[in-house]
Amino acid sequence: xxxxxxxxxxxxxxxxxxxxxxxxxxxxxxxxxxxxxxxxxxxxxxxxxxxxxxxxxxxxxxxxxxxxxxxxxxxxxxxxxxxxxxxxxxxxxxxxxxxxxxxxxxxxxxxxxxxxxxxxxxxxxxxxxxxxxxxxxxxxxxxxxxxxxx
Amino acid sequence: xxxxxxxxxxxxxxxxxxxxxxxxxxxxxxxxxxxxxxxxxxxxxxxxxxxxxxxxxxxxxxxxxxxxxxxxxxxxxxxxxxxxxxxxxxxxxxxxxxxxxxxxxxxxxxxxxxxxxxxxxxxxxxx
Numbered sequence: 001x002x003x004x005x006x007x008x009x010x011x012x013x014x015x016x017x018x019x020x021x022x023x024x025x026x027x028x029x030x031x032x033x034x035x036x037x038x039x040x041x042x043x044x045x046x047x048x049x050x051x052x053x054x055x056x057x058x059x060x061x062x063x064x065x066x067x068x069x070x071x072x073x074x075x076x077x078x079x080x081x082x083x084x085x086x087x088x089x090x091x092x093x094x095x096x097x098x099x100x101x102x103x104x105x106x107x108x109x110x111x112x113x114x115x116x117x118x119x120x121x122x123x124x125x126x127x128x129x130x131x132x133x134x135x136x137x138x139x140x141x142x143x144x145x146x147x148x149x150x
Numbered sequence: 151x152x153x154x155x156x157x158x159x160x161x162x163x164x165x166x167x168x169x170x171x172x173x174x175x176x177x178x179x180x181x182x183x184x185x186x187x188x189x190x191x192x193x194x195x196x197x198x199x200x201x202x203x204x205x206x207x208x209x210x211x212x213x214x215x216x217x218x219x220x221x222x223x224x225x226x227x228x229x230x231x232x233x234x235x236x237x238x239x240x241x242x243x244x245x246x247x248x249x250x251x252x253x254x255x256x257x258x259x260x261x262x263x264x265x266x267x268x269x270x271x272x273x274x275x276x277x
Contacts, residue, residue: 017260018167069163070170088163092260095238099258104241 001102003048004128007143010096011130018092019067023139025132036138037061038082040090041115046098046107050125050145053118054090060137064089087112093141118142152180153274156198156205158191158219159236160212164259168206168236168266175267176277188214195223199230203274207253209237209244217244220251232273 001009008025015021037058043051056064062077065085071077090112098107121127121144128143155172157165165184172179183198185191188211195205209216216235223229234255235248245256255269267277 014260017262017265069166070174084163088161088167091161092238096260099238099240 001100003101003143003145006097006101007128007130007141009100010093011141013096014089014092015134019064019089021063021067021134023132023134025130027131036140038086039115039118040086040112041118042090042094042112043110044094044098044107045148047101047103047105047148048145049148050143051119052090052094053142054093055140055142056086057137060134060139061086063135083114087114119144152178153203154181154183154201155179156183156194156202156231158185158194158205158211159208160186162186164208171263171266172270174263175270177270187212188216188219192219192222195231196228199228202231204232204234204270206234206236209235209239217248217251220248220253224252234269234273
């Protein structure tokens with residue numbers, strides 16, 4: 001499975017199995033990073049080496065955190081809890097993508113973090129952007145990567 | 151019937167997800183014992199051989215990974231607690247190595263509460 005298909009499959013599986021939401025791909029691009037409330041970033045290396053960012057609106061960030069952790073609507077959701085949940089959400093998607101990439105191979109992922117601005121792609125990296133919606137709110141994943149020489 | 155369940159994972163969020171998933175499967179839990187790295191987890195399992203009904207163990211952790219812990223527990227005679235390995239990897243070779251060292255199950259992330267519940271019912275019986 002190529003990188004794009006692996007990433008799409010990872011998004012669908014994590015959302016379906018652990019967040020109970022449906023992702024709808026929509027190639028009409030949303031705005032830049034400034035239009036998103038929440039951005040996470042993780043570095044990964046293995047069959048590919050690169051950086052993945054996930055962009056979420058404020059509402060989607062809260063919804064993903066609540067669903068992932070099973071926090072009821074009537075219970076308070078703290079910002080630190082959203083940060084922790086979205087970092088794990090990023091870890092789940094990145095880890096699953098690296099697992100289903102073909103050819104398979106061992107991989108390493110750094111600890112995901114919330115960032116103000118995504119890292120710019122380095123020279124020689126390919127950039128893959130997947131735009132879509134979660135519950136009618138914008139959701140975007142960007143992967144800047146290069147294939148690791150064998 | 152209430153169970154005592156061990157959760158060994160360096161991610162606080164993943165421990166919460168495991169707790170939530172177990173409760174969604176209607177298991178009554180007397181006590182969740184938790185550890186956030188391999189060394190703490192090893193100590194917890196070694197000291198609670200008679201108390202824990204099942205433990206979920208992350209494969210990749212700081213201090214001591216899940217497979218290393220599994221080997222150490224078995225080599226030192228602490229084999230009483232059924233251990234389920236939790237991992238992002240679905241690699242068959244890794245799964246087999248974990249089973250060879252005494253793990254009773256392997257669950258790949260992402261998982262549904264139903265998948266976790268099915269595995270639990272095999273190990274500790276129905277909720």
